[in-house]
Amino acid sequence: MHSMTKNGKRKLNIMFADFTYYNRHTLYSRYTPLSIGMIAQYSKQKFGDDIDVSLFKSIDKFFDKAKETPPDVVGLSIYFWNKAINQYAVKKLRQMFGKEVIIVVGGPSIDSNLNEQFNFLTDDFPHVDAAITNEGELGFYNLIKKILSNPLEVFNEPIDGLSFLKGDAVLSGKPIGLSLDLSTMGSPYLSGLMDEFMNSDYQPLIQTSRFCPYTCAFCVSGKNRGKLRGYPIEQIEEELKYVSKRYADRPHHTMYLVDENFGILKRDVEIAKLLKKCKEDYGYPQAVFFYNDKRFTGTSREVLEIMKDMTQYGVTLALQTENPEALKAVNRVNVTEKEIDSAIKWAKGLGLDTSTELIFGMPHDTRDNFVSLLDRSINRGFDNVLVHNLLFMDGIEMNRKSYREKYDYKTKFRPNSTHYGTHEGVFFSEYEEIPVSSHSFSYDDFWDIRGLNFMFYTTFNLKFQKWFFQFVRHLGIQLSEFYSNLMKPDRNIEWPSEYINFLDDFKIAVEEELFDTKEEMIKKTKEIYESNDGDVGEPTRINMNYGARLTYLETHWVKEVLLKHLDLLKGESLTVDDKNLASNLIDLANSERIDLNKIETKQPLKFSVDVINWRKNKFRDPLKNLKMPEKSVKFLVSKNQVSVIEGFQKRFNTYKDKDFYNAAMDFVQPRKYLLHNLSYED
Numbered sequence: 001m002h003s004m005t006k007n008g009k010r011k012l013n014i015m016f017a018d019f020t021y022y023n024r025h026t027l028y029s030r031y032t033p034l035s036i037g038m039i040a041q042y043s044k045q046k047f048g049d050d051i052d053v054s055l056f057k058s059i060d061k062f063f064d065k066a067k068e069t070p071p072d073v074v075g076l077s078i079y080f081w082n083k084a085i086n087q088y089a090v091k092k093l094r095q096m097f098g099k100e101v102i103i104v105v106g107g108p109s110i111d112s113n114l115n116e117q118f119n120f121l122t123d124d125f126p127h128v129d130a131a132i133t134n135e136g137e138l139g140f141y142n143l144i145k146k147i148l149s150n151p152l153e154v155f156n157e158p159i160d161g162l163s164f165l166k167g168d169a170v171l172s173g174k175p176i177g178l179s180l181d182l183s184t185m186g187s188p189y190l191s192g193l194m195d196e197f198m199n200s201d202y203q204p205l206i207q208t209s210r211f212c213p214y215t216c217a218f219c220v221s222g223k224n225r226g227k228l229r230g231y232p233i234e235q236i237e238e239e240l241k242y243v244s245k246r247y248a249d250r251p252h253h254t255m256y257l258v259d260e261n262f263g264i265l266k267r268d269v270e271i272a273k274l275l276k277k278c279k280e281d282y283g284y285p286q287a288v289f290f291y292n293d294k295r296f297t298g299t300s301r302e303v304l305e306i307m308k309d310m311t312q313y314g315v316t317l318a319l320q321t322e323n324p325e326a327l328k329a330v331n332r333v334n335v336t337e338k339e340i341d342s343a344i345k346w347a348k349g350l351g352l353d354t355s356t357e358l359i360f361g362m363p364h365d366t367r368d369n370f371v372s373l374l375d376r377s378i379n380r381g382f383d384n385v386l387v388h389n390l391l392f393m394d395g396i397e398m399n400r401k402s403y404r405e406k407y408d409y410k411t412k413f414r415p416n417s418t419h420y421g422t423h424e425g426v427f428f429s430e431y432e433e434i435p436v437s438s439h440s441f442s443y444d445d446f447w448d449i450r451g452l453n454f455m456f457y458t459t460f461n462l463k464f465q466k467w468f469f470q471f472v473r474h475l476g477i478q479l480s481e482f483y484s485n486l487m488k489p490d491r492n493i494e495w496p497s498e499y500i501n502f503l504d505d506f507k508i509a510v511e512e513e514l515f516d517t518k519e520e521m522i523k524k525t526k527e528i529y530e531s532n533d534g535d536v537g538e539p540t541r542i543n544m545n546y547g548a549r550l551t552y553l554e555t556h557w558v559k560e561v562l563l564k565h566l567d568l569l570k571g572e573s574l575t576v577d578d579k580n581l582a583s584n585l586i587d588l589a590n591s592e593r594i595d596l597n598k599i600e601t602k603q604p605l606k607f608s609v610d611v612i613n614w615r616k617n618k619f620r621d622p623l624k625n626l627k628m629p630e631k632s633v634k635f636l637v638s639k640n641q642v643s644v645i646e647g648f649q650k651r652f653n654t655y656k657d658k659d660f661y662n663a664a665m666d667f668v669q670p671r672k673y674l675l676h677n678l679s680y681e682d
Contacts, residue, residue, distance in 0.1 A: 011049070012147065013069060016040050017056040018077040019085045021430075023536045024659055025418040028666035031256065032197045033057055034205040035077050035107065035136070037188035042137040044193075045186055047144060055193060057202070059085060059423050063092065070097055073147065075140060076128075077107040080393040081416050083124070084428040084522075090127045092423075102154065104143060104162070106132035108220035109394035116400060117163045118170045124394070129155065130164035134224060135210070137185065138176045178211045178226025185231065187239045198246045201651075205256050206243065208236050208271055212260035214294060217330040217397040218320070218359065218390060221260055230265055237274050244278035244285065251640075252647035254312065254669045255285035262290040263300035272306040279310060286644050287312055287669035294318065296335060296343050304352060309640075312670050313384055314353030315343055322373055325364035329407075330398070344381045348618050353383040353672070360449045361390030361435045363407045367445035371480045374456060378479055381618035385460045387453040392433045408439040412514040413521045418536040420525045429525040431518055450510055451487035452480055458547040462665060463593075463675060467585040467611065468562055470619040475578065477569055485565055495564075496557040502550070509542050548661040551593070559586045581609070581623065591635055592675045596645060596664050604632035604681060612678050635676035644673050 016036035020026065033055050040053040056062040074093060076086050086105070093101055110131045111117060121131060132139035139161025146154050155164055160173035188194050198204070209230040212221040247253055255275075262268055275288055289312040292300045296317060304315060319334055321327060327334060335343075347354045356377050360370050377385050392399045392411060413431045420429035436446045456479075458464045472482055487503065489495060515521040528537040538545065550558070566582055567574060588611065591602045610626040611633065645668060652663050668674050 012047075012051040012072045012144065014040070014043065014051055014053050014073045014075065014144070015056065015062065015066065015071040016053065016075045016077075017059075017062050017086075017089065019059050019062070019082045019089065020057050021082075021085070021419045021421055022058065023418050023421065024655070025536060025541075025662070027201050027663060028203075029081070029417065029419075030057070030202050031205050032194055032202045033077075034188070034194075034207060034258065036075060037194050038185065038207075039075060039106075039136045039140050040193055041186050041188040041191055042180075043140060043144060044191070045184075046141055047148070050148060051144065053193075055196070057197065059089060062089070063423070066093070066096065071101055073102045073104065073144070075136075076103070076105045078105050078109045078394075079107050080109065080391070080432065081419055081430055083109065083394070084430050085419075085421075085423075087125065088423065088426060088428045090125060092426075094127045102130075102143075102147065103128045104130045104132060104140070106136045106139070107395075110134075110163075111395050111400075112175070112223045112225075113397075113400065114163075114170050114172065116394075117172070118165075120394065121163070121165050121170065130159070130162045132162055133172075133175065134161070134177050134226070135180050137180050142173070175225075178224055178229075180210075180229075182210065182229045182231045187231075187235055189239050189242055190235070198243070203253050203256060204243050204247060205258050206236075206239065207231070207258045208262070208268070209259045209265055213264075214261075215331045216320075217332075217403070218362070220393070220395040222331065223395070223397055228264065230267065233267060233270060236271060240271075240274050240278050241282075244282040247284045248282045250647055250651075251284055251286045251643045252645075252651065252667045252669075253285075254287045254289050254667075257288060257290035260291060261293040263297070263303045264293040266299050268299060269302045269306065272303040275310065276306055283643065285310065286640055287673075289313075289669070291318070292316055294335070296339065301346065304347075305350060308350065308352060309670065311352070313355040315347045316355045316357065317343060317382075318357040319373070319377070320357060320359045321362045321365055321370075322376075323362065323365050323369055326362040329363040340380060344618065348381070348616070351616065353670075354381065354618075355384035355386065356382045357386040357388065359388045359390050360446075360453070361438065361441070363438065364440050366440050367442075367448055370449060371452065374452060375478045375480050378460075378473065381620055383460065383618065385456050387449075387456050389434045389453075392435065408437075409435045410437045410443075412436050412516060413518050414513045414515065415521060415525050415540045417540050420529060420536065422529070422534070427522075427526045427529065429522045431521055434514075436514070447510075448484070452483050454506070454543050454546065455479075455483035455487065457543045458550060461671065462544075462547040462551055463589075463671060464547065464551045465558065465562065465586060465589045467589050467615075468582060470614075471582055471585050471623055472566060473619075474622040474624075475566075475570060475574075477566075482565065482569065485569065486561075489565070490568075493564075493568075496560060498554060498557045499561050502546075502554060506542070506546050509538075509546070513540065513542060544662060544665055545658075548665055549658065552596075552661040553657060555590055559583065562586060577624075585611075588633065592678065594637065594641070594645065594674055594676055596649070596661070596668075596674070599637055599642065599645060602635040602676065604634045606630055606632050612680065632681040633678050634681050636679055637676060641673045641677075644668055 018033040018036045020030050036055055078086050105128050110133050142159050142161055158171055158173040161176035163170050163172040211226050211228045216222040288310045344354050411433050413433055416430035416432045437443045459466055459469050608630045609623050610628045614623050614626055648667050652660055
């Protein structure tokens with residue numbers, strides 16, 4: 001091993017990396033490297049001047065430093081969005097330093113199952129020395145302790161919290177699980193370890209507690225066993241203040257709480273108050289993203305009462321599926337119908353949005369029962385419906401071979417956003433693996449849901465023509481039916497050419513997104529990269545890309561097309577009043593959207609129905625029941641909105657239109673900040 005000396009004492013050089021990609025479409029996914037920061041922090045606390053630690057997100061900076069000062073130990077954090085870049089880094093390190101460097105990997109991708117670990121260490125990462133399972137701090141501590149005491153015989157005996165190959169088998173120490181006493185864990189923010197990553201485009205990650213008590217088979221946390229613990233509240237307070245001060249000049253950045261269930265501990269109420277105080281004192285954070293406790297207890301409600309508009313999605317009740325057989329197959333218990341109704345009514349009273357997340361592709365789920373769930377979610381009053389494809393990734397129970405075979409899953413591969421690039425002439429590209437058929441749904445079913453997925457996302461998350469679609473629902477049209485017609489119109493009828501072009505572009509994008517093998521996908525992204533002279537192509541997040549296009553760049557044909565589809569679906573039963581009101585609601589949506597290039601005054605619109613209270617009541621009643629004397633709706637903006645949008649403009653004003661509006665959907669949070677506030681003129 002390489003060695004350094006200080007006062008005659010051997011000093012271990014440890015380099016940590018949580019690699020990300022740097023191009024114009026990955027800004028939204030650049031976060032401070034909290035995971036490796038915490039392991040580095042704990043290591044420094046334990047070993048002090050016996051070690052040097054450094055943190056990296058950029059592969060270029062990592063290898064520049066490695067050439068300058070060769071590492072003794074490298075710790076790499078692996079997830080499905082940086083697996084390929086890590087595989088490249090491991091090979092490169094071995095070429096440069098041979099066995100002189102110890103390489104250890106960790107992160108959510110490391111399965112607790114020994115068979116999966118064997119496959120991971122032989123097929124995916126044959127050149128690493130060891131994998132750390134579950135929490136990294138204790139396993140890494142045990143490794144460094146062994147290196148410092150006996151560097152020549154590190155992997156002769158099992159090491160608690162680590163797995164490594166010994167001959168043809170995995171040698172695994174005692175499982176550590178999730179057991180670290182967090183009161184012994186200092187803050188990598190307060191110690192200055194994270195300072196380098198807080199002055200640019202990285203969005204801050206904060207953790208206040210650890211462990212998820214739920215065992216969902218589709219989630220990397222489902223395999224973990226341990227106990228729920230929180231960091232000292234005094235430390236959290238200092239950390240929140242420190243981070244908020246540092247980000248005060250970039251209010252368009254969201255703060256991400258990475259607790260798996262924020263609101264599960266009673267003291268989370270106190271943390272919510274601290275976050276609100278930071279916003280008041282420093283103007284940051286304007287928006288906070290977190291997953292509230294799945295059970296949505298009284299504590300969760302208190303947290304949301306305090307934070308209100310700061311929350312990105314308001315009340316989130318992630319249902320994923322409501323098929324009883326599917327829930328059983330993935331080890332999940334959902335909230336009840338009564339609890340959902342209670343939560344939505346409670347949120348309505350506070351003016352909070354309610355969201356749900358659904359996953360298509362679960363065992364036993366069919367096209368029809370999933371479409372029913374989509375319609376039911378809207379009819380219940382959810383403001384946002386996030387529809388995800390099931391992902392097969394390292395570290396989840398569903399990814400295991402036996403599970404896939406049991407439910408006859410067939411999969412395809414697609415690029416993981418624009419996570420691809422080169423280092424020293426070597427190209428690498430990340431992928432996502434998604435099921436496109438199973439024992440309960442066909443390939444055609446998958447394609448049907450793909451179009452619905454796009455429209456539900458665009459309407460309920462990007463707020464595209466939401467007024468119109470809620471109105472349509474009360475005319476007795478299921479949204480799934482309207483969306484199906486919208487995405488697959490009768491082409492014997494005359495339509496605006498721009499509309500047909502949009503649909504054709506969308507279809508091509510979706511078809512070209514999927515590949516039978518990883519190798520085909522990598523070849524395609526390499527072609528794109530080379531044809532753009534070393535730059536990425538179009539954003540591969542199709543929902544976001546085409547949603548932004550529909551919402552900002554193609555508004556000129558939308559009204560004609562929506563009204564024509566409404567005519568076709570309702571026929572002679574569509575009254576003139578209904579048609580006029582539908583037309584006015586489309587105008588309302590267009591005026592409500594803020595011009596992101598220049599915030600300007602909009603002309604008021606006249607209504608004889610109470611649209612503001614209609615939305616406030618979650619669109620539960622037909623709008624025609626809310627008649628009122630004619631009033632003008634005016635369009636306002638708050639100071640907070642101006643602050644966030646101006647911060648966004650300052651950073652992205654050089655972007656071309658398509659990229660500019662794509663970035664807006666990510667960085668202007670909560671997304672309702674993209675819309676004017678509505679008020680009636682006195």
